[in-house]
Amino acid sequence: MTLLQTFRVPELVTGTGYDSRLGRAMIRAWRVDGVFQIVLPAGRQTAVRDALAAGRRFFALPESVKNRCVSDLSYSGYAAATTAAEALPESFTVCKDVPLDDARVLARWPCHGPVPWPADPEHRRAVNACLAVLGSLGDRLLKLAALGLGTADGEELTSCTFDGWHHARLVRHPPAGTGARTGHGLLMLTAQQRPGGLAVRPPVRGEKRYRNWLAEESTTGMYEDEPPWTEVDPEPGPGPRTLTVLPGDLMQYLTHGTLPATPYRMLPRAAGRIVLDYFHEPNFAACLRPLGTAAATATGGAASPPFLHYGSHFTHLFARRHPDRGTTRRIIAEERLAVLDDLRYTAGRPAFEVC
Numbered sequence: 001m002t003l004l005q006t007f008r009v010p011e012l013v014t015g016t017g018y019d020s021r022l023g024r025a026m027i028r029a030w031r032v033d034g035v036f037q038i039v040l041p042a043g044r045q046t047a048v049r050d051a052l053a054a055g056r057r058f059f060a061l062p063e064s065v066k067n068r069c070v071s072d073l074s075y076s077g078y079a080a081a082t083t084a085a086e087a088l089p090e091s092f093t094v095c096k097d098v099p100l101d102d103a104r105v106l107a108r109w110p111c112h113g114p115v116p117w118p119a120d121p122e123h124r125r126a127v128n129a130c131l132a133v134l135g136s137l138g139d140r141l142l143k144l145a146a147l148g149l150g151t152a153d154g155e156e157l158t159s160c161t162f163d164g165w166h167h168a169r170l171v172r173h174p175p176a177g178t179g180a181r182t183g184h185g186l187l188m189l190t191a192q193q194r195p196g197g198l199a200v201r202p203p204v205r206g207e208k209r210y211r212n213w214l215a216e217e218s219t220t221g222m223y224e225d226e227p228p229w230t231e232v233d234p235e236p237g238p239g240p241r242t243l244t245v246l247p248g249d250l251m252q253y254l255t256h257g258t259l260p261a262t263p264y265r266m267l268p269r270a271a272g273r274i275v276l277d278y279f280h281e282p283n284f285a286a287c288l289r290p291l292g293t294a295a296a297t298a299t300g301g302a303a304s305p306p307f308l309h310y311g312s313h314f315t316h317l318f319a320r321r322h323p324d325r326g327t328t329r330r331i332i333a334e335e336r337l338a339v340l341d342d343l344r345y346t347a348g349r350p351a352f353e354v355c
Helices: 017-033 042-059 121-148 249-254 293-298 310-321 326-333 337-343
Strands: 036-039 077-079 090-094 167-173 178-181 187-192 198-200 242-247 264-266 273-280 286-288 352-354
Touching: 017 036, 017 121, 042 090, 042 121, 042 167, 042 187, 042 273, 121 167, 121 187, 121 242, 121 273, 198 242, 249 286, 286 310, 310 326, 310 337
Parallel strands: 286 352
Antiparallel strands: 036 242, 077 090, 090 167, 167 273, 178 264, 187 242, 187 273, 198 264
């Protein structure tokens, strides 16, 4: 079992020398192991444990009850396991909970709508409490990562995440495990309890780094039958005492590949493993460019490459991953993809931009 580096995240990240040193250590861990762990204080362990327990109760419900928790507006809600080429485990996803009278819903923004919560109010309370804990952690981790990359003030990566499209997924994995893929956004934080089963692939010199933000490239099944893979072993006890932190596809994009997205998969284990995956994301309307692009252009460097629009990235990826979902069918039938073109600019400029 590989011993992964484990860090404690400070309550405030203000750009001190300690913050910069911690950020550099995190970057080194990502570049060597593809992953690191962070310690959760006791009170925050409770929030994550309660969310995992809510997922366990939900997945134990009859299929007919779970199937009521679906939406054709949002990719939030229940999704049964699939056996298609890109096999997916049973899951309950919580994207931004947008009420029906919100201007974005009325304007037919793709993926926007209320979360179809289960009838059990404890499920909603527990998951939202956990999202609050992980959202705070995500902001601080991005600031530390920016400092570790040597940016000026640590705000470069968080400049696009105000009102971010942060979302979480409770997953019940099958005994056979699941195939390899990468996180689709900036940061992925995973909480698991024993018997565990999460495995990650560290960066390997010379391997192709797939650009999963391009439709013609896919990380699905990437190198899953080739070593090396590192199993992330959860600690004994009720936990989880630690969270596993992986850079995603957009971190690879923003850092010019300095931090490649880390492939992960679930190994075969006993049935009924509940895992929580949290994704710390840009604002849905954010327009992203690799770090340093604007500065290079301003000093006479090469012209800026086209930006990546986060809402388009998220929508197209989920539509490809869930072609049979009611949300995907409605997006296509109502031509909601065309609405994305209008979201890319506000008054002729990107609404949110990372350079």
